[in-house]
Amino acid sequence: MNDEANNEEVNEEAPAQEAEASVGIKETQEALKGAGALLVFILSRLKDGAGIDDAMAIFAKFQTDEEFKKVLADAYEGADKIKGEVKDIDLMEGLALGKDVIDLVPQILEALKK
Ligand SMILES: [Ca+2]
Numbered sequence: 001m002n003d004e005a006n007n008e009e010v011n012e013e014a015p016a017q018e019a020e021a022s023v024g025i026k027e028t029q030e031a032l033k034g035a036g037a038l039l040v041f042i043l044s045r046l047k048d049g050a051g052i053d054d055a056m057a058i059f060a061k062f063q064t065d066e067e068f069k070k071v072l073a074d075a076y077e078g079a080d081k082i083k084g085e086v087k088d089i090d091l092m093e094g095l096a097l098g099k100d101v102i103d104l105v106p107q108i109l110e111a112l113k114k
Contacts, residue, residue, distance in 0.1 A: 022088060022090060022093070023084055023085050023088045024093070025085050025089065025093045025097060026078075027081045027082050028082050028085045028097065029096070029097065030071075030074040030075050030077075030078070031079055031082055032075075032097065032100050032104075033074070034071050034076070035075065036100075036107065036108075037068060037071045037072065038058070039104075039108065040104070040107045040108055040110075040111045041058065041061060042054060042058070043108060043111040044111035045057060046112075047114065
């Protein structure tokens with residue numbers, strides 16, 4: 001069966017039968033990526049302390065950097081599904097998320113060096 005047409009409806013109240021069909025972790029991963037991009041950018045600017053110019057820089061980057069903008073837009077879009085995804089997380093998904101976090105570490109260290 002194809003449920004693509006009505007996946008706008010998030011049926012939170014639906015009785016959980018057997019949780020065979022995983023809801024996945026797409027939105028969670030996108031949110032993590034967005035938070036990571038934001039964190040990396042902020043850290044790269046912290047050497048002179050945090051200030052209002054940092055907030056403005058984020059805004060400017062959002063407006064001029066298409067990749068950054070897309071990452072944040074993806075993170076925001078569908079964020080209401082994250083709770084359901086996390087509730088339904090399985091081992092493989094947990095490992096995938098762990099890898100996403102680990103992948104951020106080099107970027108964070110690089111940002112701190114700037
Ligand atoms: Ca998303």
